[in-house]
Structure formats: structure tokens, C-alpha cells
Amino acid sequence: xxxxPGLAWLEIKLFLREPLTAVFVLVLPLVVLYVLNGxxxxxxxxxxxDGHSPVDFYTxxxxxxxxxxxxxxxxxxHLAGYREQGVLRRFQASSLQTSTLLxxxxxxxxxxxxxxxxxxxxxxxxxxxxxxxxxxxxxxxAFLLVSVAFASLGTLLGFTLPSARAAQGLGVxxxxxxxxxxxxxxxxxxxxxAMLRLSDLTPLTYAARLLRAPWLGEAWDLTATxxxxxxxxxxTTLTTWRLRAG
Amino acid sequence: xxxxxxxxxLRKRYGHLRAVDGVSFEVAEGEIFxxxxxxxxxxxxTLECLQGLRHPDGGVLEVFGCDARTDPRGVRRLVGSQLxxxxxxDRIKVWEALRLFSTIDGNGQGWEGLLDEWGLSERRNAxxxxxSGGQRQRLFVALALVAEPRLVVLDEMTTGLDPAAxxxxxxxxxxxxxxxxxxxxxxxxxxxxxxxxxxxxxxRSGQVVACGTQDQLxxxxxxxxxxxxxxxxxxxxxxxxHLDGVDEVIRAPQAPVIVSGxxxxxxxxxxxxxxxxxxxxxxxxxxxxxxxxxxxxxxxVEPTDADRR
Numbered sequence: 001x002x003x004x005p006g007l008a009w010l011e012i013k014l015f016l017r018e019p020l021t022a023v024f025v026l027v028l029p030l031v032v033l034y035v036l037n038g039x040x041x042x043x044x045x046x047x048x049x050d051g052h053s054p055v056d057f058y059t060x061x062x063x064x065x066x067x068x069x070x071x072x073x074x075x076x077x078h079l080a081g082y083r084e085q086g087v088l089r090r091f092q093a094s095s096l097q098t099s100t101l102l103x104x105x106x107x108x109x110x111x112x113x114x115x116x117x118x119x120x121x122x123x124x125x126x127x128x129x130x131x132x133x134x135x136x137x138x139x140x141x142a143f144l145l146v147s148v149a150f151a152s153l154g155t156l157l158g159f160t161l162p163s164a165r166a167a168q169g170l171g172v173x174x175x176x177x178x179x180x181x182x183x184x185x186x187x188x189x190x191x192x193x194a195m196l197r198l199s200d201l202t203p204l205t206y207a208a209r210l211l212r213a214p215w216l217g218e219a220w221d222l223t224a225t226x227x228x229x230x231x232x233x234x235x236t237t238l239t240t241w242r243l244r245a246g
Numbered sequence: 247x248x249x250x251x252x253x254x255x256l257r258k259r260y261g262h263l264r265a266v267d268g269v270s271f272e273v274a275e276g277e278i279f280x281x282x283x284x285x286x287x288x289x290x291x292t293l294e295c296l297q298g299l300r301h302p303d304g305g306v307l308e309v310f311g312c313d314a315r316t317d318p319r320g321v322r323r324l325v326g327s328q329l330x331x332x333x334x335x336d337r338i339k340v341w342e343a344l345r346l347f348s349t350i351d352g353n354g355q356g357w358e359g360l361l362d363e364w365g366l367s368e369r370r371n372a373x374x375x376x377x378s379g380g381q382r383q384r385l386f387v388a389l390a391l392v393a394e395p396r397l398v399v400l401d402e403m404t405t406g407l408d409p410a411a412x413x414x415x416x417x418x419x420x421x422x423x424x425x426x427x428x429x430x431x432x433x434x435x436x437x438x439x440x441x442x443x444x445x446x447x448x449x450r451s452g453q454v455v456a457c458g459t460q461d462q463l464x465x466x467x468x469x470x471x472x473x474x475x476x477x478x479x480x481x482x483x484x485x486x487x488h489l490d491g492v493d494e495v496i497r498a499p500q501a502p503v504i505v506s507g508x509x510x511x512x513x514x515x516x517x518x519x520x521x522x523x524x525x526x527x528x529x530x531x532x533x534x535x536x537x538x539x540x541x542x543x544x545x546x547v548e549p550t551d552a553d554r555r
Contacts, residue, residue, distance in 0.1 A: 006349045010342055017337040086332035093297055093327045095319060095393075096350045 003096060007104035008111070014078075015112060020168075021074035024175065026116050029062045029069075030123060032184070037128050048187035052216065056131050059124040060215050061184040064146055064207035066116040068178050070109050071150025072157065073171030079105070079158025080167040098243060102155060109151035110144070117143060131216065138214025146207040149228045152235035153203075159242050178204040203231055248275040248310070250397055250428040251296065256305035258291050265291045266302070267452035273445075275310075275396075278419065278429040280439040280446030284544050287449040289432045290330055293399055296430075297325055309397055323351070326395030328386040330402045330432070336375030340366055340385060343374065344392060351393035360388040364418070380411035387418050391425070398422050401432045416441060436537035450544045460536055467542040469534035473505040473515050475526035485522070489514045502528075 016022055040054035049057035082088045091101060124130035133139040161167045179185050181195060182204025191199060199205050210224035251273035258266040266288040273279040281289045295302040296309065298318020307314035314321045334343050344357040344366075361367045364384045369377065377385065383403055390398050400419065404412045412435075419442050423429055433439055439446055440460055447457040456466040470493060477483060480497040487495050491509035505515050512531040519526065 003346075003350045006346060010338070010346055013342070014335055014337050082335070085335075086329070087335055089299070089329055090332040090334065090389075091350075092299055093322065093325075093329055093332070094347060094350050095322050097319075 003100050004103045004107065007096075007100065008107040011104055011108045012111060015074065015108065018074075018078075021077060024073055025066055025069050025112060026119070029066050029116065029120055032065075032179070033058065033062055033120065033123065033128075036185075048189040053131075055124055055128040056216060057187075057212070058184065059121060059130045060212040061182070061204075061208040062120050062124075063117045063143070064204055064211050065178055065182065065184045066120065067113045067143070067147045068150050068182070068204050068207060069171075069175055070113055070116075070147075071152075071154035072174040072178075073154075073168070074112075075105060075109060075151060075154030076157035076161060076167035076171055077164050079155065080161050081164035083159070084163050102239075105155065106148065106151050109154070110147050113147045114143070133215045134217030135214035138220065139211060142210045142214055145225070145228050145232070146210060149232040149235070150203075150207070152232050152239065156235045156239045156242065159239060178202060181205070183208040203227065249273070249308075250275045250277070250310060251279070251430060252306060252308040253292065253296065254306035256292060256295060256307060257303045258288075258295055258300065259303055264452050266295070269305075269447075269449065269452065269454055271447045271454060271457055273397075273428060273430060275428050276423070276426070277444045278423055278431060278442050280443035281430065281432045281449065282434065282436075282439055282446055282540060283449030284434065286451075287544070288452040289449055290401060292449075293327075293329075293401055293430070293432060296321070297327060297399065298322060323393070324395060325397045325399055326351075326390035326393060326427075327399040328383075328390045328401060328403055329399075330405075332386075334374040334385075336373060338374050339371055340374070340377070341370040343385065344388060347389045348392045356394075357388075357392055360392060364388040378411075379407050380414060383407065383411070383415055384418065387422065391422065391427075396427060397430060398427045399430045399432075402434070403431075404433070404435060404438060412438070436535070436540050440536045448540060448543045455543050456539075463536065463543070464534060464539045467534070467539035468508060469538055469542055470506045470508055471511045471534065472532045473512050473529070474502045474532070475515075475519075475529040476502050477524070477526060485518060486515065489518055 036058055037055055044051060044053040092098070121130075125132060157167060157170070161170065181191070181199040182202045183199070184204065188196065188199060206224040206227040209221045210228055213219060213221045213224075249272055253272070254270045256266050256269040257264070269288060269292055281292065283289050291300065294300040296307055296314055298314050298321050302315065309321045309324050312320045312324060341361065344360060345354070348354050348357040361370055364387060366381070366384060366388060369381055374382070374385070386403070390400075404415045407415060416438065419429060419431065431439075431443060443460075445457070445459050446463065447454050448463065449455070456463050458466070480499065480503055483495070483497060483503060486492060486503075486505055489507075491511055491514065492505055492507040494506050496504040505511060516529060519529070
């Protein structure tokens with residue numbers, strides 16, 4: 001386990017040298033923030049966004065989107081690539097344990113997620129007058145749960161998908177599904193009923209709700225918590241099973 | 247003699263396929279030991295079981311007395327390896343890789359020295375993806391050595407290298423042994439095995455068909471030497487048929503005489519000729535090489551895909 005910090009630091013450097021995922025995680029959400037704020041302005045509309053001002057509603061959704069993107073795109077592409085190229089074999093032949101490798105990647109996911117979340121929040125507050133979080137500890141807790149849950153999903157995908165290309169295809173697809181249906185795109189209230197049902201099946205919907213409640217000083221969202229904990233436990237169990245079987 | 251590696255009756259099957267079917271061999275400390283065999287003969291599976299990367303179905307596997315089946319982590323601490331089809335992330339830099347593996351495997355010290363020792367100082371900031379084949383091999387060797395292992399495993403390290411880089415790689419293997427490590431080398435280049443290995447085992451279909459020094463493998467293959475010379479009157483050479491060890495004499499008009507057989511054929515033919523006053527100036531012998539022995543030992547086997555990981 002003493003190798004975790006060194007490996008995590010190296011992985012952060014490798015992440016920043018990988019243009020595609022870095023753009024998806026660090027730059028694209030800022031662009032979406034810029035565009036949607038330009039479109040919707042900052043006036044609350046009682047018919048949509050649960051009555052919140054658009055920027056307040058979207059900031060938490062974008063933070064959730066970034067954490068989900070790390071989970072379903074950067075982590076699986078990275079891990080599947082490691083398997084495909086033989087990096088994982090090289091690590092396994094050394095004294096490095098798989099748990100150390102996973103621990104390091106989890107740490108990286110949380111650190112990169114935190115950096116992206118802070119950037120987004122900063123831009124939202126300074127540039128678009130978003131509300132500062134009401135319950136900082138609550139937001140931190142929600143952030144950690146969402147981050148770890150999506151990272152564990154990403155680990156499962158990374159150890160299951162056949163190749164980095166497959167991981168990239170699925171990851172980009174999920175990114176757009178999340179963006180459109182998970183609360184980071186058009187307001188839920190405007191979605192047709194079929195899409196609304198899809199939206200209810202999208203984990204991002206619950207991740208955004210989980211972050212939004214403490215951010216705006218509302219009651220802790222128990223349904224969203226259950227979904228995120230469920231995602232975390234299911235992914236971890238399946239990953240463990242996958243590693244044992246493999 | 248300290249036994250570095252002991253493999254006894256190793257068995258591993260993938261479904262119906264017996265990838266390794268009762269392999270046994272021993273490697274003494276300080277040796278360069280070769281594992282030879284066609285694709286699918288079980289070489290890589292044997293190595294992977296030995297390093298605890300696969301669970302064998304049966305048999306004994308020990309590295310310096312440490313049991314690979316019950317203590318794979320203990321074995322990995324003793325072994326440095328360069329694996330077939332393994333790689334590093336493309337964007338990792340040379341120094342980062344060395345430092346990482348020295349923290350994982352060792353005490354985080356000494357990796358700077360390896361940069362110099364393996365001629366990588368000038369490329370220390372280069373990304374792995376930008377290295378040439380030879381530089382990658384040197385980096386892999388340096389990584390295998392970073393924890394001062396007692397056994398170094400090299401799996402087809404020269405596959406894909408150009409001839410000049412292969413010669414350099416051979417020098418690297420010799421240098422590893424000179425540092426005091428035992429080397430287990432998998433290869434299917436016979437010139438490489440002949441040049442480097444003290445002893446070797448030839449695998450075929452998951453079994454050891456021959457094991458020993460180069461001379462012992464040549465003897466085991468029971469290959470024939472071929473002696474040729476020009477004679478003025480080939481018809482008078484009937485006595486050659488009766489020499490010990492001679493299997494066949496070809497006497498065609500207007501062509502050299504060809505005598506083939508086992509054992510010291512050249513000496514016997516020469517003696518018989520000289521005793522009869524014949525002294526052909528072009529008397530010469532073609533001795534079978536390790537490659538001939540290898541092909542003879544492994545022939546008649548359809549390649550299978552058992553060598554996949």
C-alpha cells in the first residue's frame with residue numbers, strides 16, 4: 001500500500017498528458033456551462049428546474065457530470081488500455097497488488113474530480129453569480145459518495161470491456177446520454193414522458209440530486225443516496241468477482 | 247549447488263487443452279537456463295505459473311526454496327521479469343517508470359544508477375512510446391533489475407529486434423549474469439540459446455523432450471553428421487559401408503562422395519581413407535547444429551494456440 005501515493009501522482013500526470021479524457025473532464029463541462037448559461041440566463045423560472053435559478057440547478061449537475069465522466073469514460077479507457085497493452089501484466093509480475101493499483105486509481109479519480117469540481121464551482125460563482133453551497137460538509141459528503149460510486153463503476157467497466165476502443169465508444173455514448181438526460185441538459189420538465197423514464201434510469205440524475213440538496217440547503221435526498229450506494233456496492237461486488245474469476 | 251528454480255511435474259490445463267503436462271526441470275544458481283520450444287509448447291504458461299501469475303493444476307514450483315503456489319508474493323520479491331507482450335503506458339517517462347518500479351519492488355533507491363548502467367541517461371525524459379525497440383528492451387531489463395532480484399526471467403526479449411539490437415540484448419543478458427543473478431530465458435532463436443545458455447530444456451506439447459547442455463541436446467537428437475570428399479575411383483570405396491556408425495554412403499559418378507552417420511564419423515572415415523593411402527584434399531564434415539537438434543526434437547507437432555496467456 002505504500003506505493004499508492006507514488007502511483008497516484010504518476011497516474012495524475014499521465015491523465016493530464018492524455019488529451020481526450022482531460023478535455024472531456026476539465027474543459028467540456030466549462031463550455032457547456034458557458035453555452036447553457038448564455039441560453040437560459042440567470043432568472044428562475046417557476047415551471048422548470050424545480051424553481052431554482054438555472055445556474056444554481058446546473059452547477060451541481062455539471063459537477064455530477066464531471067464525476068460521472070471520470071467514471072464511465074476516463075477510468076475505463078485507461079484500465080482497458082492497461083489490460084490490452086500488457087501494462088497490467090507488467091504490474092502484476094511486480095510486487096504491486098491489484099488492490100494497490102485500484103486504490104491509486106480511486107485516489108486519482110477523487111483528486112481529478114475535486115479539481116474539476118472546484119474549477120466549475122469557482123467559474124459558476126464568480127462568473128454567473130451561483131449560490132455558494134449552504135451545507136459545505138453535506139456537499140463534500142455527496143461529492144465523495146458520487147465520485148467513489150462512479151469510479152467503482154469505471155473500474156468494473158475497465159476490467160470487463162474487451163478493449164480501450166470499446167471503452168471509449170461506450171464512455172462517449174454514456175457521456176452524451178448523461179448530458180442530455182441526467183439533468184445537465186434540457187430541463188426535466190420539458191422532456192417527453194419516454195425520455196423522462198430514461199432519465200429516471202440514469203444514475204447521473206440521482207448524483208445531481210444528491211449534490212444539489214445540501215448545496216441549496218434542502219433536505220438530504222434519501223432516494224438519491226440509496227441509488228448511489230447501490231451503484232457503489234454493485235460495482236465493487238462485480239469487480240471483485242471479475243478479478244477472482246479472471 | 248544451490249537450486250534457483252525447481253519445477254516438478256507442473257500441470258496446467260485450459261479447458262480441454264493440456265498446456266503444460268508434467269514439466270520438470272531445475273536451474274542452478276548463476277546459470278543462464280533456456281526454455282525452448284515452438285509456439286504453444288507451454289513455455290510462457292510455465293513461466294507465468296512460476297511467477298504466481300497463474301494457478302497451476304498440480305506440481306511443485308519453487309524459486310530459491312520459496313513455494314510459488316503458496317507464497318506468490320514471496321516469489322515475486324525474488325524474481326525480476328521481462329514478460330512477453332507486456333508494456334508500459336505510452337506517456338510514462340523513462341525515469342518515472344524506473345522510480346515507480348523501484349518503489350513497488352524495492353526500497354525506492356538505486357534506480358538512478360540503473361539509468362547509467364543500461365545507457366538510458368540520455369533518454370531519461372523520453373516517453374515510453376517514443377523509445378526504439380532496443381531502448382525499450384533496455385528499460386525492461388533495467389526495470390526487471392530494479393529490486394536486485396536473484397532470478398531474472400526474460401520471455402522472448404529479442405523478438406522483433408533487428409540483428410544489431412539482438413546482439414546488444416545478448417550482451418545485456420550476459421551482463422545480468424555477471425551481476426550475480428540467475429537467468430531464465432525463453433527464446434525460439436537457436437543462435438541465441440547456443441550463444442547464451444549454459445543449459446536448456448526443449449518443450450513440446452507441454453512436455454520436456456530434452457534437457458541439458460547444448461552437447462547433450464545434440465546427442466539426444468541423434469542427428470547424423472555428413473562427411474563429403476571427392477574420390478577418383480568411387481567404386482573402390484565399399485569399405486566405407488562397414489565402418490562403425492556409418493548409416494549411408496552415396497557414391498554417384500562425377501559427384502562428391504557423401505557419408506552420413508552418427509558419432510565420430512569424420513575421424514573414422516579419415517582413418518579408413520588414410521589407411522588405404524587415400525588423402526582427399528577436400529575432406530570436410532557438416533556437423534548438426536542446435537537448430538537441427540531443436541527441429542528434430544520438436545518435429546511432427548502441429549502448432550497450437552496454447553501459448554496464449
